[in-house]
Amino acid sequence: MKAAAKAQLIRRDKNVDKKDLSQDWIAFNRLTSVELTAKETAVAARPSRQDLEEKRVLAIHWHPEWIPLELIDQRTRKAFPMAEDRLVIPTQHNRLMSLDGWTGVEADAYSPEYGLKIQLLIHLRSQLLPKATTLAAMMERTFRYRALQLLDILENIIAPDVAVKNEIKKQGFSSDSIHLAQSLAQRLRDIIEKADLGDSERAEMLKNRLLPDFMAARGQDYPPALLDRAMALSRLVKSQVKRRLTPSRFHTVREVVEEARGLGAGVVIPHPPQFWPALLDDLNVDGWEVWNPSTPNHTIFLIETLARQKKGQRPLLAFMGDDTHMSSKIRPDQKSEEKNNLDREIGFQSPWRDPQVMAALKKAGQSRDRTMDEYRARLT
Numbered sequence: 539m540k541a542a543a544k545a546q547l548i549r550r551d552k553n554v555d556k557k558d559l560s561q562d563w564i565a566f567n568r569l570t571s572v573e574l575t576a577k578e579t580a581v582a583a584r585p586s587r588q589d590l591e592e593k594r595v596l597a598i599h600w601h602p603e604w605i606p607l608e609l610i611d612q613r614t615r616k617a618f619p620m621a622e623d624r625l626v627i628p629t630q631h632n633r634l635m636s637l638d639g640w641t642g643v644e645a646d647a648y649s650p651e652y653g654l655k656i657q658l659l660i661h662l663r664s665q666l667l668p669k670a671t672t673l674a675a676m677m678e679r680t681f682r683y684r685a686l687q688l689l690d691i692l693e694n695i696i697a698p699d700v701a702v703k704n705e706i707k708k709q710g711f712s713s714d715s716i717h718l719a720q721s722l723a724q725r726l727r728d729i730i731e732k733a734d735l736g737d738s739e740r741a742e743m744l745k746n747r748l749l750p751d752f753m754a755a756r757g758q759d760y761p762p763a764l765l766d767r768a769m770a771l772s773r774l775v776k777s778q779v780k781r782r783l784t785p786s787r788f789h790t791v792r793e794v795v796e797e798a799r800g801l802g803a804g805v806v807i808p809h810p811p812q813f814w815p816a817l818l819d820d821l822n823v824d825g826w827e828v829w830n831p832s833t834p835n836h837t838i839f840l841i842e843t844l845a846r847q848k849k850g851q852r853p854l855l856a857f858m859g860d861d862t863h864m865s866s867k868i869r870p871d872q873k874s875e876e877k878n879n880l881d882r883e884i885g886f887q888s889p890w891r892d893p894q895v896m897a898a899l900k901k902a903g904q905s906r907d908r909t910m911d912e913y914r915a916r917l918t
Contacts, residue, residue: 559725565755566729570743572604578868582609585617586867586883594623596910597885598642599659599808599827599859602628604742605868607637614884625910626885627661632681633742634674636664643673644808646680648788652815655783656791658823659859662803663917673797676789683787685744689730691779692749695723695772702778709774715767718760719753722768726752746776747865795822804917806857809833810840817843824916825855825909829889831882832861837889838898845902855913856904858887 574582582605595618602610607628614626627642628635634643641664649656662670694702706716726749735741749772757765798805805823807816809830817826827833828840844854866879889895890906899905 562725562729562756565752566726566733569748569751569755570733570735570740572739572743574605574868579609582606582864582868583612583616585613586881587617587886589618589886590620592618593621594907594910595621595626595885596858596887596906597626597860598661598806598857598913599629599644599830600862600884601630601644601864602635603630603863603865604739605864607635610864610884611637617883617885623910625914629659629661632677632684634667634670634677636667639664641667641670643677645677645794646684646788647791647794648783648785649791649813649816649819650785651819654813654815655780655788656813656816657808658791658794658798659806659808660794660798660803661806661913661917662798662801666801666803670801673801673803676794676797680788683784684746685741687779688744688746688748689727691746691772691776692723692727692730694775694779696720696727698775702775705774705778706771709771711767711771715764715771718757718764719768719771722753722756723749723772725756749776791816791819791821802917804913806855808859809861811836823854824852824913825857827859828856829858829887829895830861834889837895841895841898841902841904844904853912855909856899856902857909858889858906860884860887 595614597614610628611626614624615621618624624638625640626638627640628637629642629644631644632646634641640661642659642661645658645660647656647658648654660673698706730744735744750769753765753769753772757768760768795805799822805821807813807821807823807826809832810817810826811833826840826844828844829837841856844856847854860882861879862882862884863879866882870880
């Protein structure tokens with residue numbers, strides 16, 4: 539960085555004036571708003587693509603986030619106007635949500651055997667919700683921890699401990715990029731504390747994604763290369779914080795599976811390539827995702843592994859998850875770490891029609907029709 543630009547950066551961050559602070563608040567309020575504009579409402583209800591031939595829609599892994607479910611329902615029906623059969627279940631992170639008689643959640647859990655955080659998709663009929671008080675309480679506890687994680691990330695950017703500091707040093711971040719990341723993290727943390735969102739709907743927006751979005755929104759006055767490095771530093775710190783999760787804040791995988799099973803709920807392991815050990819645990823689940831856009835490279839291997847399960851067990855079913863995040867559809871930010879979600883759409887899982895995948899599914903006795911029919915029957 540040139541000396542003049544560096545001096546300007548230092549002066550700017552040492553003396554953030556009231557105008558800058560007001561712009562911070564404007565950005566924060568925009569990023570945490572759960573109110574849709576008329577344009578956003580129209581976007582939410584309009585799919586990015588359509589399938590004019592599909593008669594059956596299977597979508598059991600997608601995230602409504604703060605988008606009203608009635609708009610998402612309109613979106614999926616427009617995306618598949620010829621559909622005669624639908625199994626479309628929302629799976630918000632650690633939040634039970636219901637649509638069209640079905641309730642779902644993507645639950646974070648901890649595997650003490652392998653020292654891993656593992657995610658589980660849980661689905662049940664909404665009529666069972668009055669009996670799901672324990673499951674709801676388990677999810678609420680986990681949800682609260684995820685919100686605290688953002689504050690932990692901010693703290694470890696502003697004042698990193700020895701381990702995080704060493705990782706930053708290993709990656710060769712410049713003092714300028716460190717300073718910028720710390721400045722933006724400090725400003726965001728100050729606003730979060732002053733905003734005190736409590737249990738309001740906006741509190742659900744205090745997720746890890748808020749940091750890169752805030753940095754992108756408030757870092758536009760800095761050199762792009764410097765901002766990119768500052769954001770890379772924030773991603774590094776995030777990975778360090780997530781790696782050393784506190785097991786006591788999570789319920790174990792077996793506890794979550796047992797509670798779901800007790801309700802008559804179905805359980806699916808999403809994107810298992812991220813959780814290989816979970817496949818060795820002989821968990822009482824209904825199936826695995828053999829494809830997910832975040833882990834698209836092991837589909838045929840996973841299908842073949844399904845076919846080799848032990849005889850006598852309830853057959854595992856092959857699922858695919860589009861893993862759509864609706865907030866990325868409504869307020870996309872190209873600098874956000876969520877930009878890889880922009881091409882996803884609820885219900886669209888292209889490998890179901892891939893000739894090689896179809897051949898592997900047929901050999902394993904699997905198909906989308908079988909998964910839909912048998913899974914629905916298990917949840918009845």
